[in-house]
Amino acid sequence: MKKIINGSLTFLLLSMLVACTDGKDVYARIHPNLLPSEGHTHSLQAVGKEITFDLLEESNITNVGPITNEASYKSLNEQYPKLELKKEPAFIVFDENGLVLKTYDHEEMIVFYKAVFTYFVAIYQVVRCG
Numbered sequence: 001m002k003k004i005i006n007g008s009l010t011f012l013l014l015s016m017l018v019a020c021t022d023g024k025d026v027y028a029r030i031h032p033n034l035l036p037s038e039g040h041t042h043s044l045q046a047v048g049k050e051i052t053f054d055l056l057e058e059s060n061i062t063n064v065g066p067i068t069n070e071a072s073y074k075s076l077n078e079q080y081p082k083l084e085l086k087k088e089p090a091f092i093v094f095d096e097n098g099l100v101l102k103t104y105d106h107e108e109m110i111v112f113y114k115a116v117f118t119y120f121v122a123i124y125q126v127v128r129c130g
Contacts, residue, residue: 042063046067046089046090047076060117085102
């Protein structure tokens, strides 16, 4: 009987803990300025290679904002030490819940955005077509 009560209490406490978390990671909770602006699905921190809206649009990537460009990974590490950047160029992508991609490869960032776009188009088609 004691095991059942302890098990039930443990389950209840874990359920409450899970229900009280909002799914946001440390970046989203501590540095909300890293998150996407209203109406955008992602934000981008670029280091050592300037990324612009026009450059992303050339690859049919939209709905990213804000885009912040830093000259040095060391300066970004000073602002956000948990990023633990090691070199340049670096590309850090956030969604509304926090960090979703950290890469040193420009092409990997582009592939990520294209995959996200393809996923959203597929979901839209399913919802639209029923």
